[in-house]
Amino acid sequence: MGRLASSQRMSQPSKRQYYSLFGFLTRHIQAAGFSWRRLWRAPLASLMTIGVIGIALCLPLVLFVLVQNAQMLTTNLDHRGQVNLFLESSLTETELNEIFQALQIDVAVANFHYISPEQGLEDLQRETGLSDILQTLPNNPLPGVIEVTPAPEVIQQDRLQSFSQSLQQLPYVASAKLDMQWLQRLNYIVNVAQQAVNALLVLLSLAVLLIVSNTIRLATQNRRQEIIVCKLIGAHNRFVRRPFLYSGIWYGLLGGLVAWGFVTGLLWWLYAPMQRLVNSYYLEYHFTGLSWTTTLLLIGLSVGLGWLGSLIAVNRQIAAMEPT
Amino acid sequence: MGKVSNIMIEFNNVSKRYPSGQEALTQVSFELDTGEMAFLTGHSGAGKSTLLKLIALIERPSQGQVIVNQHNLVRLTKQQAPWLRRCMGIIFQDPHLLMDRSVFDNVALPLRIVGYRQSEIGRRVRAALDKVNLLHKEKTFPDALSCGEQQRVGIARAVVHKPNILLADEPTGNLDPQLSSEIMDLFEQFNQVGVTVLIASHDLGLIAAKKHRILTLQQGRLTSWGA
Incomplete structure (x- = not known):
C-alpha cells in the first residue's frame, strides 16, 4: 500500500492526473527549471564546480583523441604492407623483364613499381638534401628496387611473411624486405597508451563523481530547513531529492560542454605541430578531432556521472532529515 | 460519500516517552469530531x-493508538507519512517560510508537491492569499514582511490545498492581541467550511472569548476536555 486509501478529497488532483505523463513532465520540468535558476544564484561557486568537472574530463579526452589518431596512423601503415625487392646490381633489360613477368602472373601481387638505381639516387638527393655528399661518390651504390603491393587477401589473411619469402625466391632478387617489426612495436606502444588513457578516464570519472557528490551533499546541508519544511507539508523523499538530482545533471551537462570546449581548443592548438611531426615521416595523414559520437558519449558520460554523484549524496542525506 | 465514522482525530490511552526518559504524555484519550474546532492549552x-506532533506523525506514540481521518497511525510506515500530511495543514509559531522564495512560491509549495498544473496553482494560491488579505504581496519575499504578515503567509500555505485538518502550534505566540484575534477569526472561518481545527495555545484570554472545546494538559495528562 503506497498511499492512503481514503482521505483524498475532491480538492486533490486525481490519481490519474498525478500519474499521467503530463503530471510527470510538469513535475520534472518544474524541478529542472528550479535547479537551473538556483545554479545561477551562486554563479561563482557553480562555475568553479563546472570548471573542475570540465578539466577533469578534458585530460583523458585529449589523450584519447591523440591515441585514436596514433592508432589510425598505424593501421594505415599496416595496410600499406609493402615488400621491397632489392635487385642484384647491373641487371640487363631482359633480366628485368623476366622479373616483371613473374610478378605480373603472380595472383598474390596487386601491383608493383620499379625504381631504377638512377631514380633512387635522385630521390635520395631531393628528399634528404645530401646531394653534396652523394655527388662525391665515385659510382651509384644503390641497387634497383621493386616496391610490391600485395593483394588485399594477403594482408587480410596475415600471409605477408610467407609472401615476402616467396618473392625472395625470384631470380635476380638479392633480398626481399618486409620491415614489420618497428610497426609492431609502435602498435604495442599505442596499445599501452590506450590502456593508460582508459585507466585515467576511469580515475578521473571517479573524481567527477566525488566532486558532484560533495557539492550536492553540501547543498542538502545548506538547505536542511527547506527539506524539512517540504516534508512537513507532505513531500515524499522523491520530491525533495528531484531538484538535487537535476542540479547534478546540470553540473554534468555543463561540465561536459566545458570539457568539449577545452578539448576542441587544445586539439586546434596542437594540430599544426602534430601535422608537422607526421609530415616529417612522409606520411599522408590528416588528424581527426572529436567525432560527433565521441562528443555525444562525453556529454552522456558527464551527465550520467553528475546524476549518479548527486544520487549517492542525496539519498541518505534526505532520508535522514526528518522534521522534529 | 457515506461516512463510516464522524470522528476525525482519536487518541486512545496514548503515552509518549522520549528516548531521554522524559515522559511528555501520559494516558491521553480524547476524540475530535469532523468539522469540530478545539483549543489545546x-x-x-x-x-x-508533542500531542500535535503525534497527529502529524512527526513523532510516534510509545503506547496507545492515534487514529486520524480513519487511519491508525501505528500502522502507517514512514513512507506513508507524506500522504497523511497532505490531508492536513500545519501552522507553527515560527511560520517556517522559505526565505529565498516569494510569497507566491511559498504558498504554492504544497500544490507543487502534489503536482497541480501551473494554471490551477495560480488560481488556488491567489484565493488563499486573498483569504489572508495578502494578495498584493504575492511577489514580495518573506523577509520584507512583518511578523503578522509572515504568520498569515504560513496560514495561506497551510490551507491552500484545502486540508481536512488544521493544526496550529502557538500560532499567535509572536503577535499582539489585535493581530492574534484576527488570526483566530480566520481559523473560525476555515472551521465554518468544514475543516477540523486544533489549536495549541497558552493565551487563555483569547481562547476563553471563543466558544469552543478546550483540552487542558497538565504535565502530560489531559485534565479537562470539556467546553
Missing part, C-alpha cells in the same frame, strides 16, 4: 507540541 512543557 496548558503550561509550556505540558505536552501540547
